[in-house]
Amino acid sequence: MPSLLDSCEKYFNTRNLYELLEIPKESLEKDIKKAYYKISLKVHPDRVPEEDKEIATEKFKVLAKVHQVLTDQNKRALYDEQGVIENDEDEGSLSTWLELWKKIFKPITTEDIENYEKEYVGSDLERADIKKAYLGGKGCLNHIINSVPFIAVEDEPRLKEIVQEMIDAEEVPEFKIFTNEPAAKRKRRHQKYAREKLESDELKKRIKQSTNLTLEQQIMKRQESRQNSFTSLMDKLIEKYGDEDDDDVVDFDALEAKSKKKIKKVVEKTNNKKSTTKAKERLVRNGKVKKKKAD
Structure with a gap:
């Protein structure tokens, strides 16, 4: 060996x-x-x-x-x-x-993450990460929030205070996009965060429920969810179209006659235009059309 x-x-x-x-x-x-x-x-x-x-x-x-x-x-x-x-x-x-x-290399648990968050938030490491993200995104709050761990929309006041201290101390330059962020941009960020939070809460709820169910129960619940989605779709279609009476039914014979009539008008208009053009050409050949005098 x-x-x-x-x-x-x-x-x-x-x-x-x-x-x-x-x-x-x-x-x-x-x-x-x-x-x-x-x-x-x-x-x-x-x-x-x-x-x-x-x-x-x-x-x-x-x-x-x-x-x-x-x-x-x-x-x-x-x-x-x-x-x-x-x-x-x-x-x-x-x-x-x-x-x-x-x-x-043990698996990372939720408790590990929570313990690390307690040590990280407010630490020198977090401040360094905020500074790096501020400079990297040239003051964009969206970039800072997405780059720094554990920072969320509700942390904006604390985040702004930390960055403002850096600006006042001339550690970092002042970016107008940070100090004078457009209200519309801030509103979009808050709306996006609200949607993502609802989705996250719903996902956590489903995961928690699934862990308490057997495999058979999970399959049955999934099938029930799909059936409810299909039923909901059918209800919406019925609500939209179910109240139509016979007067709303399309008369295809009348539609076809109307279409032919429209085509006939287009053909007649085209023929008339061609006849007018040919008449002008005959006048030109006979020398009966005079050129306009220049102004």
């Missing part, structure tokens, strides 16, 4: 663990984790074509082992000092490489 360093050389063309992760030797653990995540995404078996899955799997195993070595204080120290990897032949630690990857 090849050693880890042999596998590194085979699949990544290097025996240097730091070079494989593209990081310096003095990197902190968080830098190692970040580099591992970046490269493992490129070779993850679920992200490559079917014909490349076998090689991708081996690469992924190697990366998992490299991560284990460099994030273990004792193993890393031994490798840094002597270039030796402890328990290099222990394949058992590689058998759960997917579980290890999932353990390191």
